[in-house]
Amino acid sequence: MGGGLCLASVTRHDKPLFRQVEHPVPMHMASISDGPDSSRFTYTKLVSGLDEPMEMAILPNYDMVIAERKGAVRYFNNTTKELSTIAQFNVFSGIEDGLLGVAADPDFKNNNWIYFYYGVGGEKSVSQLARFELKGQKLVQDSKKVLLEVPTQRKYCCHSAGYLTFSGGLLHLSIGDNTNAEEIEGHTPIDERPGRALSDDQAATANSNDYRGKILRIKPEADGTYTIPDGNLFPKDGSQGKPEIYAMGVRNPFRISVDPKTKYVYWGDVGPDTEVPGSEGKMSYDEINQARKPGFFGYPYFLGDNEVFPDYDFATKKEGPGKDPQKPVNDSPNNTGIRELPAAQPAFIWYGKGPSRKYPLVGKGGASAMAGPVYYSDLYPNAPYKLPAYYNGKLFIFEWIRKWIMAVTMDANGNYVSMEPFLPQLKVVAPMDMQIAPDGAVYLLAYGTNWFARNTDSGIIRIEYAEGNRNPVAAVSTGKTIAAAPFTAVLSAKGSKDYDAGDKLSYEWKIGTKKIPGEEIKHTFTKPGVYNVVLTVTDQNGGKGTATTEFKIGNTPPDVRITTKANRSFYWDNASFDYNIQVTDKEDRQIPREKIHAGFNYLAFGKDLAGALSGSEGESITYAATAKLYASLDCKACHTIETKSIGPALKDISKKYAGNAGAGDMLARKIVTGGSGNWGSYPMPPHADLPEKDAKELAGYILSLSRKAGQTPLSARMKLTEHIGKGNDGAYVLQASYTDNGANGIEPQKTASHIVLRNPLIQMEDYQEGNVGVVIATQNTGYVSYIANITTGKYARFDQIDLSHIKNIRLRIQEHGAGGTIELRQDGREGQLLSKIDVPGGHLNDLKTGWKEVLLPVNGGTGVHNLYLVFRNEKLKGPMFHIDWMYFENDFNPGP
Numbered sequence: 047m048g049g050g051l052c053l054a055s056v057t058r059h060d061k062p063l064f065r066q067v068e069h070p071v072p073m074h075m076a077s078i079s080d081g082p083d084s085s086r087f088t089y090t091k092l093v094s095g096l097d098e099p100m101e102m103a104i105l106p107n108y109d110m111v112i113a114e115r116k117g118a119v120r121y122f123n124n125t126t127k128e129l130s131t132i133a134q135f136n137v138f139s140g141i142e143d144g145l146l147g148v149a150a151d152p153d154f155k156n157n158n159w160i161y162f163y164y165g166v167g168g169e170k171s172v173s174q175l176a177r178f179e180l181k182g183q184k185l186v187q188d189s190k191k192v193l194l195e196v197p198t199q200r201k202y203c204c205h206s207a208g209y210l211t212f213s214g215g216l217l218h219l220s221i222g223d224n225t226n227a228e229e230i231e232g233h234t235p236i237d238e239r240p241g242r243a244l245s246d247d248q249a250a251t252a253n254s255n256d257y258r259g260k261i262l263r264i265k266p267e268a269d270g271t272y273t274i275p276d277g278n279l280f281p282k283d284g285s286q287g288k289p290e291i292y293a294m295g296v297r298n299p300f301r302i303s304v305d306p307k308t309k310y311v312y313w314g315d316v317g318p319d320t321e322v323p324g325s326e327g328k329m330s331y332d333e334i335n336q337a338r339k340p341g342f343f344g345y346p347y348f349l350g351d352n353e354v355f356p357d358y359d360f361a362t363k364k365e366g367p368g369k370d371p372q373k374p375v376n377d378s379p380n381n382t383g384i385r386e387l388p389a390a391q392p393a394f395i396w397y398g399k400g401p402s403r404k405y406p407l408v409g410k411g412g413a414s415a416m417a418g419p420v421y422y423s424d425l426y427p428n429a430p431y432k433l434p435a436y437y438n439g440k441l442f443i444f445e446w447i448r449k450w451i452m453a454v455t456m457d458a459n460g461n462y463v464s465m466e467p468f469l470p471q472l473k474v475v476a477p478m479d480m481q482i483a484p485d486g487a488v489y490l491l492a493y494g495t496n497w498f499a500r501n502t503d504s505g506i507i508r509i510e511y512a513e514g515n516r517n518p519v520a521a522v523s524t525g526k527t528i529a530a531a532p533f534t535a536v537l538s539a540k541g542s543k544d545y546d547a548g549d550k551l552s553y554e555w556k557i558g559t560k561k562i563p564g565e566e567i568k569h570t571f572t573k574p575g576v577y578n579v580v581l582t583v584t585d586q587n588g589g590k591g592t593a594t595t596e597f598k599i600g601n602t603p604p605d606v607r608i609t610t611k612a613n614r615s616f617y618w619d620n621a622s623f624d625y626n627i628q629v630t631d632k633e634d635r636q637i638p639r640e641k642i643h644a645g646f647n648y649l650a651f652g653k654d655l656a657g658a659l660s661g662s663e664g665e666s667i668t669y670a671a672t673a674k675l676y677a678s679l680d681c682k683a684c685h686t687i688e689t690k691s692i693g694p695a696l697k698d699i700s701k702k703y704a705g706n707a708g709a710g711d712m713l714a715r716k717i718v719t720g721g722s723g724n725w726g727s728y729p730m731p732p733h734a735d736l737p738e739k740d741a742k743e744l745a746g747y748i749l750s751l752s753r754k755a756g757q758t759p760l761s762a763r764m765k766l767t768e769h770i771g772k773g774n775d776g777a778y779v780l781q782a783s784y785t786d787n788g789a790n791g792i793e794p795q796k797t798a799s800h801i802v803l804r805n806p807l808i809q810m811e812d813y814q815e816g817n818v819g820v821v822i823a824t825q826n827t828g829y830v831s832y833i834a835n836i837t838t839g840k841y842a843r844f845d846q847i848d849l850s851h852i853k854n855i856r857l858r859i860q861e862h863g864a865g866g867t868i869e870l871r872q873d874g875r876e877g878q879l880l881s882k883i884d885v886p887g888g889h890l891n892d893l894k895t896g897w898k899e900v901l902l903p904v905n906g907g908t909g910v911h912n913l914y915l916v917f918r919n920e921k922l923k924g925p926m927f928h929i930d931w932m933y934f935e936n937d938f939n940p941g942p
Contacts, residue, residue: 082434085545087469087509088517091593093122093129094505095527101209101479102491102506103150103160108483110506111160111180112491115144119162121183122506127556127594128578133185136167141200143173146208151177151266152215160185161193161266163208163219171200173208175219177270191270194219194290196257199244202226205259205298205316213304216263216275218292220299220313223251223259223345232321233358233365234346236378241737242360243380247346251295252376254280254287254383259345261299261311261337263292279340279388287383295343295390296335300446301416301479306425310460311337312394312441314415317349324353326398327822327831332415333393334443336460342388347374350396394462395443395454400811400831401820407465409448410820411812418442418451418480431510432486442468444477446493451477475503486511502527518544518551518583520591527595528795530602530632534570535579542583542591549585556580574600574790600790602632604797606782614910615848616806617766617778618936623803624763627782633789644758644782648768700751713745714738766803778803806934808844816842818917821928828895832930837923838866841875841916849880849907851936858930860896861888866919866926870902872911880907885927897930 098115105111108124111132119133137144143165151159160180165173173196179189198206205222212218225235226245237245251259264272279294280287293299293311302313315333322329331350335343347369348354354368369375371390376383397408397415420441426432441454443465451468472490479491488509494501510517521541526533539553542565555562557569557579571577577597584590610625617623627644629637685696703709718741720732733741760782769776783798810833811820819835821827833842855870865887871877881903888896919926 081466082436082511084469084471086434086513086516087511088519088545088591089472089507089509090517090520090591091522092127092506092508093594093596094522095500095502095596096120096494096504096506097500098144099478099491099493099504099506100145101147101149102481102489103148104481104483104489105150106155106484108485110489111148111150112506113145113148113162113164115139115146117145117164117167119145119148119185122594123183126578127580127592129594129596130183130576132183133187135162135164138165138167138171138200141203141206143198143200143206146173146206147210147219149210149212149217150180152212154180157268159266161210161217163210165198165200165206171198172196173198173206173221175210177266193266193270193272194257194262194264196221198224198258202244207298207300209300209302211302211304213306213309216265217272218302218304218311219262219264220296220302221258221260221262222298222300223247223296225250225258227318230318230320231358231360231363234318234320234355236346236358237360238378238380239361239737241740246378246380247297248376248378249380249382251297251345252342252347252374252378252387253381254291254294254387256383257288257290259294259296260288260291261293261296261302261313262288262290264290277340279342292340293335293337293343294341295345295347295387297345299335300414301418301444303417303419303441305420305441307420307422308338308460310420312417312420312443314417314443315343315345315393316414317398318346320355322355323829324350324398326350326396326402326404327400328398329353329355331393331396331398332413334395334415334417334454335391336394337391338460341391342374344371344374344390344392347371348390348392350393352390352392395465400822405465407452407467408445409450411814412447414446414448416444416446416477416480418444419482421482426482426484426486429484429486431512433482433488433511442480444474444480446476446478449474449476451480451490469509472507472509474507475501483508515585515587515589516545517589518542518549518585518591520581520583520593522579522581522593522595524595528598528601528603528792529571531574531599531790532570532572533597533599534568535597536566536568537579537581537595538566539581539583540565542581544583544585544589546585549587549589552584554582554584556582571597571599574792576792598792601786601788601792601795603795604629604631604634604784604786606784606797606799608780608782608799608801610801613803613848613850613852613936614801615803615846616934616936617769617803618806619767619770621766621936622763623766623778625761625780625801627760627799629782629784631784631786634786637784639760642760642782642784644760644780646758646762646764646778646780648778649776696748697751700749703749709749710742710745713748714741717741717744769805774805774807776805806936807931808934809931810842810929812844813842814845814912816840818842830930832860832928834925834928836863836866836917836926836928838917838919838926841914844913844915846910847913847934848910849904849913850909852904852907852934853937854904854935855902856933856935857900857902858897858932859885859900860928860930861886861898862896863887863889863925863927864919864922866917866922868902869914869916869918870904870907871914871916872907873914874912875914875916877914881905887922887926901935902932 100113100115103111110122112120116139117135117137118131121130121132135145145164147163149161158179159177161177163175174192175194177191179186207220207222209220225247235245235247243249250256265275266272274282274289279291280289282289296315298316299313304311313335317330317332319330329349348371352371356365356368358365374387397405401410402408421437423435423438444451452465453468454465455463474492476493478493481489490507492504494504523538523541553565579595581593607628612623781800785794785796788794811831818833818840821832821834865885867882867884869882870880883902
């Protein structure tokens with residue numbers, strides 16, 4: 047939260063289930079066979095159904111405070127197992143910002159101090175690090191002390207970070223680069239053209255006089271201020287840069303940790319999307335970084351093992367030589383800090399979107415690298431649930447997108463040795479935070495399946511390791527958790543289990559003061575309210591596991607549906623697209639049209655889809671950023687939106703030129719050159735320094751104002767043409783949302799729905815799950831990446847593809863091997879067979895050539911399904927062929 051949440055891609059992949067050692071393991075290290083029995087770990091889902099949880103603070107009594115991105119502060123009572131909301135901050139939660147971090151003071155037991163980092167709501171673009179007193183379950187608002195205020199920009203998405211962690215009394219805060227990555231033309235954002243400072247990371251992460259793209263290290267003081275500790279990157283007097291900076295040259299240091307013994311700082315850095323060739327495919331690597339001392343970590347000039355980005359000139363569209371990693375110089379006109387930067391430090395671990403040669407266990411696809419704690423067994427001498435000594439000295443890293451956790455082995459000097467999966471059976475959905483409690487238990491915060499939503503599979507998981515009797519694992523299964531009263535819930539504990547064979551389990555449900563036994567029960571909530579349902583599963587030896595689920599009764603969420611007769615996955619040139627938006631709400635019997643936000647927009651390459659869906663409603667996706675640009679200029683001194691001032695109201699301008707095909711270009715020219723006479727004698731000043739692109743966006747924003755809010759049609763039919771000539775990377779987004787009025791003491795509920803139409807050409811290496819190999823694009827392959835090592839029984843899965851109106855799938859293949867059959871199946875490797883095609887064998891000497899296209903018919907397929915391409919040749923062994931891409935042909939469009 048992508049972000050904050052810019053997490054690179056919505057592509058998801060299953061985690062590996064085996065260990066592979068990348069480098070020889072020293073003899074004193076544990077061997078693979080010494081690994082602990084994974085069944086000795088038991089886990090409890092303490093909390094579920096959180097709304098975008100970002101970080102958790104474990105208090106001395108094992109109560110927890112959870113920060114939710116939209117501003118809610120949640121409190122979990124470890125004794126009663128109940129969850130409550132203790133505060134709601136006024137936050138700016140667009141472009142992945144919001145309430146991002148929370149940490150308890152190391153001396154919380156005595157001082158009750160707790161720290162938050164959040165984007166402050168309102169017109170001022172700042173984020174604050176603030177301290178409060180937490181007395182019991184009450185956050186004392188008038189105890190607020192603002193330690194640090196960080197200026198940001200809110201025009202463009204993304205990268206907020208915002209993680210807080212203490213080490214040795216020092217508070218570390220990670221801050222994302224907060225820089226526009228739109229239209230970077232396949233390079234890093236180093237746009238030095240006039241008016242493009244917000245697209246120049248040399249003004250942020252590579253700028254020693256800016257907090258963004260940094261990890262800060264400070265010492266909070268009792269009076270609510272802070273001091274600068276010894277050993278930060280720059281002198282305390284600020285003569286060379288912000289003295290709070292410990293590490294700079296980072297893009298989105300989303301999760302950080304500090305080694306409790308060595309004090310090395312670790313973080314995951316979410317990587318860019320570039321077209322620059324590198325050692326691991328395109329230089330779009332995510333990184334795990336290790337800072338043994340303060341330093342500059344390369345971005346936006348270097349990535350991975352200090353691989354160099356070219357110095358791209360956005361004005362001339364030409365590449366020049368990159369910087370020298372040993373003597374990088376920030377010569378951008380937007381830099382306000384030192385020119386000569388410290389030598390760049392290489393990443394500790396790095397990997398791209400494709401398979402990694404150096405770290406094969408990390409998988410492939412979208413990525414969001416994160417760093418967890420380093421474990422030392424002797425720091426938990428009497429802890430009942432401490433990890434086995436096998437993990438002593440290991441660093442835990444995890445992946446938000448790829449859903450794995452790895453234990454990284456290092457040598458005595460902190461150098462990388464190997465990595466291995468940690469508890470792959472957990473299947474954590476989007477791990478967001480990982481901490482080790484004083485009793486040795488591991489706590490995981492899960493974000494959940496859907497972006498920017500309250501997910502039923504979000505929550506907090508507590509993991510315990512035990513040598514003797516293992517606690518049962520409690521699991522609650524239920525349907526809706528938000529509904530009107532009366533509401534009958536079916537609560538099931540059938541997913542609960544115990545790893546000790548022969549243990550007999552008993553089940554008890556606690557709802558308010560009522561306790562109900564049974565593995566599966568029905569309970570009717572007769573009155574509105576917020577209810578915590580606590581399941582306790584007990585074995586005959588006294589071992590217990592608990593799980594908590596929250597029900598909000600009294601207000602049914604709205605039902606927002608988008609129906610279409612067209613395909614819901616793809617767009618084609620000049621294809622017809624129809625839609626119909628319908629909204630119903632049980633409590634709001636009348637749905638005012640003006641409260642339904644709807645919009646249909648084309649987002650070009652570089653637009654961040656996650657940021658658009660999180661920060662805008664309906665039609666405002668297109669002009670949300672431009673409205674902020676307008677507010678930053680002097681235009682508002684003469685023009686208001688609604689009423690005449692010195693100049694005409696913007697809405698009057700919009701109405702005057704409505705339907706005029708050339709109005710946009712004319713207004714853009716006038717914004718740049720100035721003029722007078724059309725609306726009166728007062729001259730409009732010129733804005734000669736305003737880039738043409740921004741002027742055109744402002745003109746489009748003004749012309750859009752003649753539409754009343756919410757008046758994008760709820761039903762329409764149109765031809766899709768806006769993408770033509772703009773490449774293959776854009777997407778159409780149809781979005782609809784409605785927030786009800788709240789009812790019966792339950793806050794208003796928002797429901798949103800959207801359809802994203804993408805290009806029908808899909809690169810085969812972008813599969814969601816599979817066991818085929820990927821050849822990375824290099825000069826030897828003609829810069830083509832493709833799937834290879836395709837032997838019988840292998841497959842590739844592509845998720846949620848609408849087959850409506852799909853006639854054929856066109857495949858680009860190389861007959862390089864034994865040949866075989868390609869089967870198209872839906873919903874499983876052995877699912878319904880839709881069609882198949884035989885590909886003959888062959889051999890090529892030059893892998894750059896010999897590509898041909900074949901048609902795979904789609905017979906009887908309709909609706910949205912997971913598609914499986916399954917490859918078979920039962921007669922001949924060995925590789926069969928290579929496949930580059932597939933193109934979905936509709937009823938009238940024959941091909942790419």
